[in-house]
Amino acid sequence: MQIVKNIIDLKNTLKSSKKEEKKIGLVPTMGSLHEGHLSLIKAAFKSCNEVWVTIFINPTQFNDPKDFESYPKDFENDIKKINSISCNINVFIPESVNEIYQDNTNIDEFELGFINTVLEGISRPGHFDGVATIINKLFEIFRPQVVFFGEKDFQQTLVIRTLIDGFFPNIILVVCPTVRNKNGLALSSRNKLLSANSYKQCGIIFDCLLFAKENYLKIDYPDLLRKIKSKIEKTNDFNLEYFEIRDEITLEHFGKSNDKGRFRGFICVKVEGVRLIDNLLF
Amino acid sequence: MQIVKNIIDLKNTLKSSKKEEKKIGLVPTMGSLHEGHLSLIKAAFKSCNEVWVTIFINPTQFNDPKDFESYPKDFENDIKKINSISCNINVFIPESVNEIYQDNTNIDEFELGFINTVLEGISRPGHFDGVATIINKLFEIFRPQVVFFGEKDFQQTLVIRTLIDGFFPNIILVVCPTVRNKNGLALSSRNKLLSANSYKQCGIIFDCLLFAKENYLKIDYPDLLRKIKSKIEKTNDFNLEYFEIRDEITLEHFGKSNDKGRFRGFICVKVEGVRLIDNLLF
Numbered sequence: 169m170q171i172v173k174n175i176i177d178l179k180n181t182l183k184s185s186k187k188e189e190k191k192i193g194l195v196p197t198m199g200s201l202h203e204g205h206l207s208l209i210k211a212a213f214k215s216c217n218e219v220w221v222t223i224f225i226n227p228t229q230f231n232d233p234k235d236f237e238s239y240p241k242d243f244e245n246d247i248k249k250i251n252s253i254s255c256n257i258n259v260f261i262p263e264s265v266n267e268i269y270q271d272n273t274n275i276d277e278f279e280l281g282f283i284n285t286v287l288e289g290i291s292r293p294g295h296f297d298g299v300a301t302i303i304n305k306l307f308e309i310f311r312p313q314v315v316f317f318g319e320k321d322f323q324q325t326l327v328i329r330t331l332i333d334g335f336f337p338n339i340i341l342v343v344c345p346t347v348r349n350k351n352g353l354a355l356s357s358r359n360k361l362l363s364a365n366s367y368k369q370c371g372i373i374f375d376c377l378l379f380a381k382e383n384y385l386k387i388d389y390p391d392l393l394r395k396i397k398s399k400i401e402k403t404n405d406f407n408l409e410y411f412e413i414r415d416e417i418t419l420e421h422f423g424k425s426n427d428k429g430r431f432r433g434f435i436c437v438k439v440e441g442v443r444l445i446d447n448l449l450f
Numbered sequence: 451m452q453i454v455k456n457i458i459d460l461k462n463t464l465k466s467s468k469k470e471e472k473k474i475g476l477v478p479t480m481g482s483l484h485e486g487h488l489s490l491i492k493a494a495f496k497s498c499n500e501v502w503v504t505i506f507i508n509p510t511q512f513n514d515p516k517d518f519e520s521y522p523k524d525f526e527n528d529i530k531k532i533n534s535i536s537c538n539i540n541v542f543i544p545e546s547v548n549e550i551y552q553d554n555t556n557i558d559e560f561e562l563g564f565i566n567t568v569l570e571g572i573s574r575p576g577h578f579d580g581v582a583t584i585i586n587k588l589f590e591i592f593r594p595q596v597v598f599f600g601e602k603d604f605q606q607t608l609v610i611r612t613l614i615d616g617f618f619p620n621i622i623l624v625v626c627p628t629v630r631n632k633n634g635l636a637l638s639s640r641n642k643l644l645s646a647n648s649y650k651q652c653g654i655i656f657d658c659l660l661f662a663k664e665n666y667l668k669i670d671y672p673d674l675l676r677k678i679k680s681k682i683e684k685t686n687d688f689n690l691e692y693f694e695i696r697d698e699i700t701l702e703h704f705g706k707s708n709d710k711g712r713f714r715g716f717i718c719v720k721v722e723g724v725r726l727i728d729n730l731l732f
Binding site: 189191211214215216253313314325329338340341342345430 | 471493595619623625
């Protein structure tokens with residue numbers, strides 16, 4: 169395992185890899201790794217002969233400074249977990265924000281279009297612009313052949329796709345399935361911020377998605393939404409921020425899209441103030 | 451959707467794709483598609499801008515002519531299922547075996563090495579040589595950037611990896627997780643060959659893998675094997691062909707490998723004479 173902490177060392181290391189024409193796989197993360205991240209790293213390790221995991225809590229994708237402050241950090245354990253997959257995986261942990269942004273945390277401008285105006289795009293203004301900015305920088309540095317992202321942040325994968333289509337046409341995006349705990353809760357670093365009691369109740373979020381998948385063609389939307397809201401808010405400190413059904417490519421609302429798309433349910437629940445998101449293909 | 455049935459048309463179609471420098475994703479199948487295959491096709495559709503599904507029951511990978519005869523065929527439904535994912539997915543169904551083998555079904559020689567001498571390699575002599583032969587042909591024809599295979603046939607993914615490392619260093623192999631029914635049974639086209647009653651009991655196969663994962667460090671191997679055999683053979687017409695724990699890269703036996711590898715349980719159960727295989731990362 170190589171652990172690289174600054175851009176100069178990274179560029180030197182990468183220069184030698186490129187010469188050997190390796191297949192480079194990139195797994196960008198914000199650390200605090202769980203089995204969901206590890207499944208991405210395992211997939212990369214199977215697909216590529218050089219794997220880089222980046223661990224960087226990117227300030228420009230946080231619209232809420234408190235959320236940035238409280239985002240879990242666990243670098244030492246992250247390294248151990250990566251090493252347990254293989255000692256041949258490389259890690260880039262920039263030692264400061266400046267290493268990436270060089271005294272300038274401006275957000276680059278990308279035309280993300282409609283997909284940036286719904287769901288998380290509305291709830292977290294500027295979030296996806298920050299995501300696109302950092303991922304663009306990482307793609308430029310690593311020039312990977314393959315990149316790995318999780319289905320849990322589904323809207324984010326559409327942002328990455330837009331970036332790839334526009335600027336990195338040769339990069340292959342692999343979207344890995346959401347990993348869930350035994351109650352169905354999608355793994356997320358933010359789950360650590362929940363009380364033990366609330367954590368136990370969180371299976372209701374995925375249950376609601378399954379309920380919606382089973383019923384969205386039978387019950388009309390306002391009624392379905394009411395039922396889901398009441399299921400979620402039965403539990404103290406659980407608040408439904410949104411539940412929506414949208415085309416999984418265009419993110420057009422179900423019923424408003426003319427083509428025969430595939431639809432996906434998207435949900436965001438605030439549990440003790442922590443935003444938990446999930447989604448499911450219908 | 452384009453459906454192409456012969457090599458000449460296929461080569462013409464592909465020639466025009468290459469010109470546009472599309473990212474071509476290939477999903478080789480033997481048809482009789484189930485949700486496991488569809489998850490591969492969906493993954494390909496997300497990663498690539500041109501997707502080809504091949505449907506070809508490859509005679510050279512069957513060591514047992516009866517197995518070849520009884521292998522389920524359902525081309526019409528296969529096409530419908532593929533179309534339900536997107537009408538932009540292309541299908542290659544060779545109209546005869548000669549279309550691929552040109553009057554010569556000899557098996558090409560590949561140095562598959564140790565991985566071909568264990569598990570399915572022993573149980574189905576010549577099987578992986580047949581797999582390597584057909585996949586080599588498909589890779590040469592399609593020259594894909596990315597290929598998609600299922601984790602259920604895990605040993606097969608190692609064969610594909612060997613082929614790629616030796617002859618197609620630029621191809622990226624994506625291994626997609628096993629899809630299971632609600633009892634945990636890995637989806638397989640062969641499940642159709644089971645009686646309704648046996649089908650219901652098949653959850654025991656995955657249960658045994660979970661049991662082994664939980665206990666392989668606590669119980670010694672002969673005892674573990676005995677317990678698994680007794681769990682499987684409690685049911686009429688269920689016979690354990692093998693259960694083994696091996697390094698997931700080298701396929702060395704657990705305990706015989708010196709490196710700190712990751713291990714995987716591999717199982718094969720004969721149910722009413724139908725061989726069902728499964729595996730799980732430990």
